[in-house]
Amino acid sequence: MAVSLRDDRPGGSVDHFLALLQDRLPLWLSILHAVSDRIGKGCVADNLLPVAQAGIDYYIDVQSAALPAFTSPNVTVRFRQAIRDNGLGPRTETAPLAAYLAAEQRLGRVRSDVDPEASARLLIAGCFHRAYIEMFVGADAGPTREASAVEIVRELRLEPVSSTVA
Numbered sequence: 001m002a003v004s005l006r007d008d009r010p011g012g013s014v015d016h017f018l019a020l021l022q023d024r025l026p027l028w029l030s031i032l033h034a035v036s037d038r039i040g041k042g043c044v045a046d047n048l049l050p051v052a053q054a055g056i057d058y059y060i061d062v063q064s065a066a067l068p069a070f071t072s073p074n075v076t077v078r079f080r081q082a083i084r085d086n087g088l089g090p091r092t093e094t095a096p097l098a099a100y101l102a103a104e105q106r107l108g109r110v111r112s113d114v115d116p117e118a119s120a121r122l123l124i125a126g127c128f129h130r131a132y133i134e135m136f137v138g139a140d141a142g143p144t145r146e147a148s149a150v151e152i153v154r155e156l157r158l159e160p161v162s163s164t165v166a
Contacts, residue, residue, distance in 0.1 A: 055127030
């Protein structure tokens with residue numbers, strides 16, 4: 001992927017962004033896929049919390065390098081083509097989370113009216129937004145990263161409500 005995006009200035013913003021992706025993306029994807037090892041174990045929210053924390057950290061790492069890399073429409077078009085050519089894109093991140101949520105749903109540990117794909121996108125979007133706010137406004141502009149991760153997972157409201165009445 002790196003070769004297809006290089007422009008005439010080696011070491012520029014595109015190279016920096018690609019280097020960050022090559023360094024950070026494998027770990028991020030491994031965390032997303034590892035949640036499947038937790039199917040049927042523990043609490044769903046507790047299983048997703050490390051994913052949300054890692055997502056915030058990942059997006060903080062890569063977003064700052066992404067902005068300068070996309071100042072040229074030509075670079076953006078080449079980047080999009082490289083993503084397609086390498087089988088990457090948004091589904092690369094959401095698919096493992098959606099599969100985890102669907103499996104937990106089949107076990108009755110996620111509400112039956114939850115859309116696993118939409119919930120996976122919302123978790124990713126929450127992480128991205130938290131990182132975006134920190135990058136542009138500062139880390140003290142809202143809750144801590146940890147508190148943000150808790151809020152993101154909690155507000156998905158995935159787990160069935162207990163039917164026991166006291």
